């Protein structure tokens with residue numbers, strides 16, 4: 001079995017002096033926990049994977065939006081949202097809603113990240 005090659009019996013003479021040494025940064029770490037989700041970046045190929053009414057993403061301008069929960073609520077009808085699932089819907093959204101306050105405000109609620 002193993003023998004201890006050189007078990008140094010040199011266990012320092014008492015005094016474990018290295019006590020309070022690395023006890024510095026315990027507090028005050030201002031981590032940016034809140035911004036993590038929206039820092040995500042997705043490619044258009046990723047958006048294209050989410051192309052059904054049960055899983056509906058769309059890219060609009062530089063943003064990516066998860067519209068799944070909005071399909072049934074859209075005042076302009078579910079079909080119009082379903083029609084843009086998995087696509088770059090910049091033109092569709094802009095043509096229909098450009099300059100309209102409510103659609104643009106609604107849209108921000110579904111933001112999940114940047115198009116990159």
Ligand code: HEM
Nearest residue numbers: 074075076080081084089092093096097102103104106107
């Ligand atoms: C993609 C995200 C979209 C969002 C967040 C959105 C949001 C909205 C909102 C909030 C309204 C109500 C506006 C108001 O009452 O002031 C609305 C109405 C409407 N939307 Fe959208 N929309 C989206 C996409 C689209 C698209 C792609 C189309 C067409 C291709 C469309 C067609 C319409 C129409 C026709 C109405 C009017 C419904 C009516 O007044 O009877 N929407 N939308």
